[in-house]
Amino acid sequence: MADQRPLGVRIEDVARAVGVSRATATRALRGQGRIAAATRERVERAAAELGYVPNLMATELAAGGTGVIGLMLRDAANPVYGALFSALELAAARAGVELVTVTIGADPGGERQVQALRRLLGMRVAGLLVATGGVDSAQLEPFAAEVPIVRVGRPEPSAAIAAESYDEEWHGALLASRVRELGHRRVVVLGASAETSYGEHRRGEALVAALGGVAVQRLTTGPDPGDGVGAALTEAAAGATAVLCTSDVRQLAVLRALAARGTGAASTGWDGLTPGVDLLGLTTVRVPVEDAAEAAVSRLAGVLDGEAEALPAHRAWRGELLTGRTLSEVER
Amino acid sequence: MADQRPLGVRIEDVARAVGVSRATATRALRGQGRIAAATRERVERAAAELGYVPNLMATELAAGGTGVIGLMLRDAANPVYGALFSALELAAARAGVELVTVTIGADPGGERQVQALRRLLGMRVAGLLVATGGVDSAQLEPFAAEVPIVRVGRPEPSAAIAAESYDEEWHGALLASRVRELGHRRVVVLGASAETSYGEHRRGEALVAALGGVAVQRLTTGPDPGDGVGAALTEAAAGATAVLCTSDVRQLAVLRALAARGTGAASTGWDGLTPGVDLLGLTTVRVPVEDAAEAAVSRLAGVLDGEAEALPAHRAWRGELLTGRTLSEVER
DNA sequence: CTGAAAGCGCTTACAG
DNA sequence: CTGAAAGCGCTTACAG
Missing domain, CATH: 3.40.50.2300 (Response regulator)
Structure with missing residues (x-):
């Protein structure tokens, strides 16, 4: 049975229910460090019973960073962005990384773009996928040294920022x-x-x-x-x-x-x-949205795994011609 | 000029640069509480110069919650969800609330759905928009008392959870x-x-x-x-x-x-x-995606603003018939 | 108008 | 294997 106010349950409550310290409860729940199997089980059961949902803000603050990748996206009503979004999501799922998305629709002033960028950076995401032209290289560059950034589905003028786009x-x-x-x-x-x-x-x-x-x-x-x-x-x-x-x-x-x-x-x-x-x-x-998405995510995943990168900064993917009746032979 | 490692800059650094306390720097930056105009300006300038980006995890942990609304979405490649996503985004922008999105594509086990739900709840979002059938009422209900939840674009069997769907x-x-x-x-x-x-x-x-x-x-x-x-x-x-x-x-x-x-x-x-x-x-x-989206967001915005809700839990919106040549008269 | 202090909820060396 | 303590970066009463 879930408690009446599950989000109010802290790890301290779980620990107390079992009669251990917060540190032990943490270890049990994260499965890190040496811990007695019996203790772990009791903690896990208590957590489930109390409906404990860890406060991610606290977790990530204490742990010093997120494992999440941030995505800045443009209007998803456009099939182009919808398809790209979907492909990125799929690639992320495959790579086993979580994606958190912030969208900016039409925004003449560029005000919301900046806000979205700050939100993602403020979350201290482990990597950044930028799938909109709304935020330019100059805005991105100051952060490129701090967090890996990959522009996807669009050309990127700056050599300091990686890109997976289309040829x-x-x-x-x-x-x-x-x-x-x-x-x-x-x-x-x-x-x-x-x-x-x-x-x-x-x-x-x-x-x-x-x-x-x-x-x-x-x-x-x-x-x-x-x-x-x-x-x-x-x-x-x-x-x-x-x-x-x-x-x-x-x-x-x-x-x-x-x-x-x-x-x-x-x-x-x-x-x-x-x-x-x-x-x-x-x-x-x-x-080729799928290719670009896959490449962008695995590039980021590679960096996060600490693999050395020997990739060119910018890559362009090739799609194919679809021939339909809208372009017919010219009559003479 | 932005610092070399802007994300490493803490409010403490900003405060020290100006020669004030952290508390004062906070007040200056948030524009809350009494503060001398001159002090505020100096702090703002220093923050800009250092490229200070507040750590949102710390901010929200200390402030005790987010102002952000979480959105659980399904595959955006489907025009239906793409359009709904876009409409929600627009409605949120209009209402002045920020949206953070977590998507789950095709997920047979339902494992990722639960993960996404926990991520959003773990972020202690101020409200939750659920635009997928992948997570069911039983999974949502334990949290309904804690955070306002609105299902959008889909029917919701449980009376405990609000819904803005289609008629x-x-x-x-x-x-x-x-x-x-x-x-x-x-x-x-x-x-x-x-x-x-x-x-x-x-x-x-x-x-x-x-x-x-x-x-x-x-x-x-x-x-x-x-x-x-x-x-x-x-x-x-x-x-x-x-x-x-x-x-x-x-x-x-x-x-x-x-x-x-x-x-x-x-x-x-x-x-x-x-x-x-x-x-x-x-x-x-x-x-009528736009109507449902608008209604869902303003319902949530209303709750967040502390307005009393006199709305029926479930509302259904009416769209219109589009007549095209795919349905023609039957020949006799 | 400003500062010192306590605290948000969690994690992580460090001892034991 | 487990606990006490310090700390993540920020905010917010509380004094002054």
Whole structure:
């Protein structure tokens, strides 16, 4: 039977119930140090009976640190972050480490980002996973010497901070060659400005760089997926045969507008994580979230286990092209 | 300039740098109690210069509790949980409370669930949001007297625990009347068994109950969205005109199988949270995650602010029917 | 307005 | 194998 106020039970109460000291109760419960089997059993039973839940703040303060890894995440409603979150969680479970997550949604001022960072650092996490662009290198760097930090799923400009991201140059080349192969010679690249989303910006750059021989009209817009769709379609009406988007949600917005206007144009996306991507027939790149997540967690786990790290600071993972009907051959 | 090891800086260091006591430094930094403006400024400056990040474990231990709300979440890769997570995060930001999240993915043994629960309780969170069915009432109840607990997005059998969920009876009726209206007289309801997913099970029940006058073949299966799809289509081939699914991902699996076989059959889903739900033309129910999230957070915030609660323990929110081309009129 | 002291709940050498 | 004591870093009455 659990006590009426289980969270009020202290180790002292457990110890007293058994007639031992706090130190002994601690040893029994943590299974560390020499302890008589009989004593351990009695303590364990008492703890269970009293519904003892150790106060983690006290435990970790006394023990001098957490074994937990902190994760800073961005809006999970976005399938990209949802999938990444999930993959990180899975990787952490496999590696046997616990994850504590703090999310920051849309936050223009950046105020909440800093708050989240301080909360995690304040918890003295053993490692930090940063899966948002909202907090930049300069904010992270001062702590890099203290706690291992890995940026995941996004590029990291600073060499002082490790990163497991995606090989967007490769992905851009994948998409570009498909575009060219299908005969497109004039396209519009629809993406975000560097300030809005550095990740999307870089994708746009990669795409443009890989599109040699194709006339490119570049459109950079705000964060809303619908931004710039009108302008893109105007371009399409003026002769561009495809609208290349730097994220799947942007492509969905394009498809939506296309459907509304009853006009046709080819399009591509970037992510490949939307649940019905196959049914929607999206041509896109499936970004390797699982690889990046696994790599990031095991990198951190390695550091925590005290293994020497001989890894390059930044690694980029390669996904694959998904070919769907949204990008079809150009009619001549 | 930040120190080389900012996380090693204690309030004592800050206090010494300024030449005041720890108590004064605390007051200056927390802005509580009477303090000279000049002193406060000097302390604040020193803290910034030293890169002081308060040790939250010590802070909260000394202060006797957190102001943080804990969230237990299930796999965020599922758009349903991703959307709920995001809505909770938004609601928390609005209410000015911080959220700390612990996720449990697929966990057959339930071991990680318990661990996650203990971690959150061990952190002495001020309130607990439970957005997973993985931890049951019996596990929660012992703590309900100690910390306010709200289950969100899922039904809660125990009256001792508050819940903000969805009015699935209403949703079932919405779908059923649409099904009937379009002339379907023989359908299959494809969902999960009670053990696999209590939520989906309940949806199935609600649907069947609302389908009076329609011949229903009920298929309950495992957790994998693809489970039972084959059997459902066999039913369809045998004369059922629609496959009603208790989640959108299940419906996607049905659509996929249908496309693969080149056969046709109507279908419905349940969630309405998949990003391209409109483009996919899904007929489904858009579940009111935002309402439930908002209600759950403000209920907790209310308790934390010490407001008397005159709310019913369980509330259910109503979403709306999304009509798409996946459910069409029956040809005669 | 400020400081000395006690205490939050737990852990960990150090003796025994 | 077990206990007394010191300490983790911070806060909060209590005096002044």
